[in-house]
Amino acid sequence: MLNAPDIHGSLWQSNEMQDVTISREMSRKLIDSLYVEAMVMADEARAYFDAQADDDREALEIMVRVSFSCESLKVTTRLMHVIAWLLTQRGLINGELHQSDLSDPKYQLGDTARSDREVLARFPFAARALIEASQDLYDRVARLQRSMIADGRIMPAIPPSPARQLLDRLQRSF
DSSP, X not given: XXXXXXXXXXXXXOTTOOOOOOOHHHHHHHHHHHHHHHHHHHHHHHHIIIIIHHHHHHTSOHHHHHHHHHHHHHHHXXXXXXHHHHHHHHHHHTTSSOGGGGGSGGXXXXXXXXXXXXXXXXXXXXXXXXXXXXXXXXXXXXXXXHHHHHTTSSOOOOOOOHHHHHHHHHHHHO
16 A cells, blocks of 8 residues: 655655555566665765765764764665565576575565664764665565565565574584
8 A cells, every 4th residue: 555655756665565566577677676776875875984984973972983883884784685685586586596485584684773763863964864765775675575475475484493403503514
């Protein structure tokens, strides 16, 4: 159920995106556009945290600097999880993966830590914008995954049991 377009005018980016039923071609286009967005954002984050962030960080109090460093890692983690999930979806669309493979937790969107709004309020605008954009992208991809699970296009991840993990370790040892 989609409401009005967001500030960028894209319906599929709407925070109200709850139920997405899409064809294979539409799925390919959506995955590709999200992938491009994630790659551009990753490049923007790299450029910011490699160059401008040093100047911005120096202007912050010491404890805020630590939070700033943690947030830069969160951005990177979010984007890498999103990119990995989107590449998995591309593999499925291109026939490189089978539908049954997607129930393996390694093919699901990885969990990431949320950013604290009170901490973000103390950061420079450019840092806040990147952090919030990465969280927004992650949230949209997470909703897409939940929708695909609800539609039966992806089986939910089944966490391995401790006994299965021990058996797998033993098997790898011999």
